[in-house]
Amino acid sequence: MSASDPLPLTDEQVTAFWSDGYVMMDGAVSITDLVDLQASIASWVEESRNHDGPFGTTMDGRARFDVQPGHSAEQPALRRVASPQEVCDVHLRIMRDSPLVDAAAQLVGPDLVVNNVKTNCKQPGSNTVVKFHQDFAYEAHSNDDMLAALLFVDDVTPDNGPLEVIPGTHRGPVFEHWQDGVFTGTVVDEDLAHLGTPVACYGTAGSACLMHTRLVHGSAPNLTEVPRTLAIFSYRSEDSRILHPNHIPSVNEGEVVRGVVTGRIRATPYEMALGELPSTASFFDQQAQVTSG
Numbered sequence: 001m002s003a004s005d006p007l008p009l010t011d012e013q014v015t016a017f018w019s020d021g022y023v024m025m026d027g028a029v030s031i032t033d034l035v036d037l038q039a040s041i042a043s044w045v046e047e048s049r050n051h052d053g054p055f056g057t058t059m060d061g062r063a064r065f066d067v068q069p070g071h072s073a074e075q076p077a078l079r080r081v082a083s084p085q086e087v088c089d090v091h092l093r094i095m096r097d098s099p100l101v102d103a104a105a106q107l108v109g110p111d112l113v114v115n116n117v118k119t120n121c122k123q124p125g126s127n128t129v130v131k132f133h134q135d136f137a138y139e140a141h142s143n144d145d146m147l148a149a150l151l152f153v154d155d156v157t158p159d160n161g162p163l164e165v166i167p168g169t170h171r172g173p174v175f176e177h178w179q180d181g182v183f184t185g186t187v188v189d190e191d192l193a194h195l196g197t198p199v200a201c202y203g204t205a206g207s208a209c210l211m212h213t214r215l216v217h218g219s220a221p222n223l224t225e226v227p228r229t230l231a232i233f234s235y236r237s238e239d240s241r242i243l244h245p246n247h248i249p250s251v252n253e254g255e256v257v258r259g260v261v262t263g264r265i266r267a268t269p270y271e272m273a274l275g276e277l278p279s280t281a282s283f284f285d286q287q288a289q290v291t292s293g
Protein backbone atom coordinates (compact mmCIF):
# COMPACT_ATOMS: atom_id res chain seq x y z
CA MET A 1 0.00 0.00 0.00
CA SER A 2 1.37 3.45 -0.83
CA ALA A 3 0.74 6.64 1.14
CA SER A 4 -1.88 7.75 -1.42
CA ASP A 5 -3.96 4.55 -1.16
CA PRO A 6 -7.16 4.80 0.88
CA LEU A 7 -6.96 3.12 4.29
CA PRO A 8 -8.76 -0.26 4.38
CA LEU A 9 -10.89 0.54 7.44
CA THR A 10 -13.26 3.47 7.87
CA ASP A 11 -13.16 5.65 10.99
CA GLU A 12 -16.35 3.88 12.11
CA GLN A 13 -14.65 0.49 11.84
CA VAL A 14 -11.64 1.71 13.84
CA THR A 15 -13.94 3.09 16.54
CA ALA A 16 -15.90 -0.18 16.59
CA PHE A 17 -12.69 -2.19 17.07
CA TRP A 18 -11.63 -0.21 20.14
CA SER A 19 -15.12 -0.13 21.61
CA ASP A 20 -16.26 -3.72 20.91
CA GLY A 21 -12.87 -5.42 20.66
CA TYR A 22 -13.46 -6.68 17.13
CA VAL A 23 -14.46 -5.51 13.68
CA MET A 24 -15.33 -7.29 10.43
CA MET A 25 -13.74 -6.38 7.11
CA ASP A 26 -14.61 -7.50 3.56
CA GLY A 27 -12.02 -8.24 0.89
CA ALA A 28 -9.23 -8.95 3.37
CA VAL A 29 -7.22 -10.75 0.68
CA SER A 30 -7.21 -10.83 -3.12
CA ILE A 31 -9.34 -13.44 -4.93
CA THR A 32 -6.15 -15.07 -6.25
CA ASP A 33 -4.72 -15.45 -2.75
CA LEU A 34 -8.02 -16.77 -1.46
CA VAL A 35 -8.24 -19.42 -4.18
CA ASP A 36 -4.61 -20.45 -3.60
CA LEU A 37 -5.21 -20.62 0.13
CA GLN A 38 -8.27 -22.84 -0.30
CA ALA A 39 -6.26 -25.17 -2.56
CA SER A 40 -3.34 -25.41 -0.09
CA ILE A 41 -5.59 -26.23 2.81
CA ALA A 42 -7.58 -28.79 0.80
CA SER A 43 -4.29 -30.50 -0.11
CA TRP A 44 -3.29 -30.69 3.59
CA VAL A 45 -6.63 -32.26 4.46
CA GLU A 46 -5.99 -34.87 1.74
CA GLU A 47 -2.46 -35.46 3.05
CA SER A 48 -3.78 -35.92 6.59
CA ARG A 49 -5.57 -39.07 5.38
CA ASN A 50 -2.12 -40.72 5.27
CA HIS A 51 -1.45 -40.12 8.97
CA ASP A 52 -2.90 -41.70 12.12
CA GLY A 53 -2.21 -38.68 14.31
CA PRO A 54 -0.47 -35.28 14.39
CA PHE A 55 2.35 -35.04 11.83
CA GLY A 56 5.08 -32.75 10.48
CA THR A 57 7.40 -30.70 12.71
CA THR A 58 7.77 -27.05 13.65
CA MET A 59 10.91 -25.34 14.92
CA ASP A 60 10.36 -26.39 18.54
CA GLY A 61 9.93 -30.06 17.59
CA ARG A 62 6.16 -30.24 18.07
CA ALA A 63 3.86 -31.42 15.28
CA ARG A 64 2.84 -28.83 12.67
CA PHE A 65 -0.40 -30.57 11.65
CA ASP A 66 -2.78 -31.39 14.50
CA VAL A 67 -5.78 -33.69 14.16
CA GLN A 68 -8.87 -34.20 16.30
CA PRO A 69 -9.15 -37.52 18.19
CA GLY A 70 -11.21 -39.81 15.92
CA HIS A 71 -9.32 -38.65 12.82
CA SER A 72 -9.09 -41.36 10.14
CA ALA A 73 -8.38 -41.73 6.44
CA GLU A 74 -12.12 -42.03 5.81
CA GLN A 75 -13.08 -39.07 7.99
CA PRO A 76 -10.10 -36.68 8.15
CA ALA A 77 -10.18 -34.27 11.10
CA LEU A 78 -7.27 -31.88 10.53
CA ARG A 79 -7.87 -29.10 13.09
CA ARG A 80 -4.73 -26.94 13.22
CA VAL A 81 -1.72 -26.11 11.08
CA ALA A 82 0.94 -24.31 13.13
CA SER A 83 3.05 -21.65 11.42
CA PRO A 84 1.72 -22.56 7.94
CA GLN A 85 3.62 -19.64 6.38
CA GLU A 86 6.84 -21.62 6.89
CA VAL A 87 5.65 -24.24 4.40
CA CYS A 88 3.13 -22.39 2.22
CA ASP A 89 3.81 -19.44 -0.08
CA VAL A 90 0.29 -18.05 -0.03
CA HIS A 91 0.14 -17.95 3.77
CA LEU A 92 3.49 -16.11 3.73
CA ARG A 93 2.27 -13.72 1.03
CA ILE A 94 -0.89 -12.84 2.95
CA MET A 95 1.04 -12.49 6.23
CA ARG A 96 3.38 -9.97 4.61
CA ASP A 97 1.21 -8.12 2.14
CA SER A 98 -2.57 -7.99 1.96
CA PRO A 99 -5.39 -5.59 2.87
CA LEU A 100 -5.58 -7.58 6.12
CA VAL A 101 -2.04 -6.46 7.09
CA ASP A 102 -2.86 -2.85 6.24
CA ALA A 103 -5.96 -3.04 8.43
CA ALA A 104 -3.94 -4.54 11.31
CA ALA A 105 -1.39 -1.71 10.95
CA GLN A 106 -4.20 0.83 11.00
CA LEU A 107 -5.41 -0.58 14.33
CA VAL A 108 -2.26 -1.41 16.32
CA GLY A 109 0.51 0.03 14.10
CA PRO A 110 1.82 1.91 12.31
CA ASP A 111 4.87 -0.19 13.20
CA LEU A 112 3.60 -3.76 13.02
CA VAL A 113 5.29 -7.10 13.60
CA VAL A 114 4.24 -10.73 13.27
CA ASN A 115 3.33 -12.52 16.47
CA ASN A 116 2.27 -15.91 15.12
CA VAL A 117 0.26 -17.60 12.37
CA LYS A 118 -2.00 -20.65 12.50
CA THR A 119 -4.80 -22.15 10.49
CA ASN A 120 -7.79 -23.72 12.25
CA CYS A 121 -10.08 -26.17 10.49
CA LYS A 122 -13.35 -27.72 11.53
CA GLN A 123 -13.93 -30.72 9.33
CA PRO A 124 -17.49 -32.04 8.94
CA GLY A 125 -18.34 -34.51 11.70
CA SER A 126 -15.15 -33.76 13.66
CA ASN A 127 -16.66 -32.05 16.72
CA THR A 128 -13.76 -29.58 16.89
CA VAL A 129 -14.62 -26.81 19.37
CA VAL A 130 -12.69 -23.84 20.71
CA LYS A 131 -13.50 -23.12 24.35
CA PHE A 132 -13.87 -19.50 25.41
CA HIS A 133 -10.54 -17.86 26.13
CA GLN A 134 -8.46 -14.68 25.71
CA ASP A 135 -5.42 -14.99 23.45
CA PHE A 136 -3.41 -12.69 25.71
CA ALA A 137 -3.49 -15.31 28.50
CA TYR A 138 -1.31 -17.49 26.24
CA GLU A 139 1.05 -14.75 25.18
CA ALA A 140 2.23 -12.17 27.73
CA HIS A 141 3.70 -9.06 26.11
CA SER A 142 4.84 -5.70 27.45
CA ASN A 143 1.65 -4.09 26.16
CA ASP A 144 -1.57 -5.44 24.67
CA ASP A 145 -1.70 -3.58 21.35
CA MET A 146 -2.08 -6.92 19.64
CA LEU A 147 -4.72 -8.49 17.45
CA ALA A 148 -5.60 -11.60 15.52
CA ALA A 149 -6.90 -11.24 11.96
CA LEU A 150 -9.11 -14.28 11.45
CA LEU A 151 -9.49 -14.72 7.71
CA PHE A 152 -12.54 -16.67 6.54
CA VAL A 153 -11.23 -19.24 4.09
CA ASP A 154 -14.76 -20.62 3.66
CA ASP A 155 -18.11 -18.91 4.02
CA VAL A 156 -18.85 -18.82 7.75
CA THR A 157 -22.49 -19.51 8.59
CA PRO A 158 -24.59 -20.00 11.74
CA ASP A 159 -24.18 -23.79 11.54
CA ASN A 160 -20.53 -24.33 10.69
CA GLY A 161 -19.00 -23.25 14.00
CA PRO A 162 -18.55 -19.50 13.57
CA LEU A 163 -16.20 -17.50 15.77
CA GLU A 164 -18.18 -16.16 18.73
CA VAL A 165 -16.99 -13.06 20.58
CA ILE A 166 -18.14 -11.30 23.75
CA PRO A 167 -18.07 -7.59 22.87
CA GLY A 168 -16.26 -5.23 25.21
CA THR A 169 -14.46 -7.92 27.22
CA HIS A 170 -11.07 -6.71 25.96
CA ARG A 171 -11.56 -3.71 28.26
CA GLY A 172 -11.98 -5.92 31.36
CA PRO A 173 -9.59 -8.21 33.24
CA VAL A 174 -7.53 -11.04 31.87
CA PHE A 175 -9.41 -13.98 33.38
CA GLU A 176 -7.84 -16.98 35.07
CA HIS A 177 -6.95 -19.65 32.47
CA TRP A 178 -5.60 -22.13 35.05
CA GLN A 179 -7.83 -24.54 36.94
CA ASP A 180 -6.62 -26.62 39.89
CA GLY A 181 -3.00 -26.10 38.89
CA VAL A 182 -3.62 -27.03 35.24
CA PHE A 183 -3.34 -24.53 32.37
CA THR A 184 -6.58 -25.26 30.51
CA GLY A 185 -6.37 -22.09 28.44
CA THR A 186 -10.07 -21.55 29.08
CA VAL A 187 -12.30 -19.02 30.83
CA VAL A 188 -14.50 -21.00 33.23
CA ASP A 189 -18.31 -20.93 33.26
CA GLU A 190 -18.44 -18.96 36.53
CA ASP A 191 -16.55 -16.09 34.89
CA LEU A 192 -18.41 -16.38 31.58
CA ALA A 193 -21.73 -16.10 33.45
CA HIS A 194 -20.92 -12.46 34.32
CA LEU A 195 -20.07 -11.47 30.76
CA GLY A 196 -22.45 -10.56 27.95
CA THR A 197 -24.02 -12.78 25.33
CA PRO A 198 -21.61 -14.01 22.64
CA VAL A 199 -22.04 -12.61 19.15
CA ALA A 200 -21.36 -14.91 16.18
CA CYS A 201 -19.27 -13.52 13.32
CA TYR A 202 -20.51 -14.63 9.90
CA GLY A 203 -19.23 -13.68 6.49
CA THR A 204 -18.24 -14.81 3.06
CA ALA A 205 -14.89 -16.35 2.23
CA GLY A 206 -12.30 -13.60 1.96
CA SER A 207 -13.72 -11.50 4.78
CA ALA A 208 -11.98 -11.31 8.14
CA CYS A 209 -12.60 -10.55 11.77
CA LEU A 210 -9.94 -8.39 13.41
CA MET A 211 -10.01 -9.20 17.09
CA HIS A 212 -8.20 -7.65 20.08
CA THR A 213 -5.91 -10.05 21.98
CA ARG A 214 -7.92 -9.64 25.21
CA LEU A 215 -11.37 -10.25 23.73
CA VAL A 216 -13.11 -13.35 25.14
CA HIS A 217 -14.01 -15.68 22.26
CA GLY A 218 -14.65 -19.31 21.31
CA SER A 219 -16.54 -21.39 18.79
CA ALA A 220 -18.91 -24.37 18.59
CA PRO A 221 -18.70 -27.51 16.40
CA ASN A 222 -19.31 -27.46 12.68
CA LEU A 223 -22.71 -29.08 12.13
CA THR A 224 -22.62 -28.95 8.33
CA GLU A 225 -21.24 -31.22 5.62
CA VAL A 226 -18.58 -28.77 4.48
CA PRO A 227 -15.35 -27.61 6.19
CA ARG A 228 -15.01 -24.33 8.07
CA THR A 229 -11.47 -22.95 8.02
CA LEU A 230 -9.96 -19.77 9.47
CA ALA A 231 -6.41 -18.66 8.61
CA ILE A 232 -5.32 -16.64 11.64
CA PHE A 233 -2.60 -13.99 11.42
CA SER A 234 -1.60 -12.45 14.77
CA TYR A 235 0.26 -9.16 14.87
CA ARG A 236 1.46 -6.76 17.53
CA SER A 237 2.66 -3.22 17.78
CA GLU A 238 6.43 -3.22 17.22
CA ASP A 239 7.01 -1.79 20.73
CA SER A 240 5.09 -4.64 22.38
CA ARG A 241 7.83 -7.06 23.38
CA ILE A 242 7.20 -10.74 23.99
CA LEU A 243 7.76 -11.76 27.63
CA HIS A 244 7.93 -15.54 27.35
CA PRO A 245 8.36 -18.08 24.56
CA ASN A 246 5.82 -17.91 21.75
CA HIS A 247 3.37 -20.83 21.94
CA ILE A 248 3.38 -20.98 18.12
CA PRO A 249 7.01 -20.18 17.31
CA SER A 250 8.17 -19.49 13.77
CA VAL A 251 11.05 -18.01 11.84
CA ASN A 252 8.82 -14.97 11.19
CA GLU A 253 8.14 -14.05 14.83
CA GLY A 254 9.05 -10.38 15.27
CA GLU A 255 9.26 -9.74 11.51
CA VAL A 256 8.34 -6.14 10.74
CA VAL A 257 5.58 -6.13 8.11
CA ARG A 258 4.62 -2.45 8.26
CA GLY A 259 6.46 0.63 9.48
CA VAL A 260 9.92 0.58 11.05
CA VAL A 261 11.99 -0.88 13.86
CA THR A 262 11.77 1.69 16.65
CA GLY A 263 14.14 0.03 19.10
CA ARG A 264 11.72 0.95 21.87
CA ILE A 265 9.69 -0.98 24.40
CA ARG A 266 6.34 0.25 25.74
CA ALA A 267 5.03 -1.29 28.93
CA THR A 268 1.51 -0.96 30.29
CA PRO A 269 0.33 -2.24 33.68
CA TYR A 270 -1.57 -5.51 33.98
CA GLU A 271 -1.40 -8.65 36.03
CA MET A 272 -2.17 -12.23 35.09
CA ALA A 273 -0.85 -15.76 35.48
CA LEU A 274 1.71 -16.73 32.87
CA GLY A 275 0.42 -19.24 30.34
CA GLU A 276 2.00 -22.63 29.78
CA LEU A 277 3.48 -23.82 26.51
CA PRO A 278 1.62 -26.81 25.07
CA SER A 279 3.66 -30.02 25.10
CA THR A 280 1.64 -31.47 22.20
CA ALA A 281 0.74 -30.09 18.79
CA SER A 282 -1.59 -27.30 19.84
CA PHE A 283 -3.80 -25.69 22.47
CA PHE A 284 -6.67 -28.08 21.71
CA ASP A 285 -5.14 -30.68 24.06
CA GLN A 286 -4.71 -28.05 26.79
CA GLN A 287 -8.36 -27.01 26.45
CA ALA A 288 -9.47 -30.67 26.53
CA GLN A 289 -8.28 -30.82 30.18
CA VAL A 290 -11.00 -28.42 31.29
CA THR A 291 -13.38 -29.76 33.90
CA SER A 292 -15.96 -26.98 33.46
CA GLY A 293 -16.44 -24.12 31.01
Ligand SMILES: O=C(O)CCC(=O)C(=O)O
Binds near residue numbers: 130161217
Ligand atom coordinates in the same frame (compact mmCIF):
# COMPACT_ATOMS: atom_id res chain seq x y z
O1 LIG B 1 -11.13 -21.41 15.07
C1 LIG B 1 -11.87 -20.72 15.78
O2 LIG B 1 -13.09 -20.76 15.70
C2 LIG B 1 -11.32 -19.77 16.82
C3 LIG B 1 -9.83 -19.78 16.87
C4 LIG B 1 -9.23 -19.36 18.17
O3 LIG B 1 -9.85 -18.78 19.01
C5 LIG B 1 -7.82 -19.63 18.41
O4 LIG B 1 -7.20 -20.45 17.72
O5 LIG B 1 -7.27 -19.02 19.38
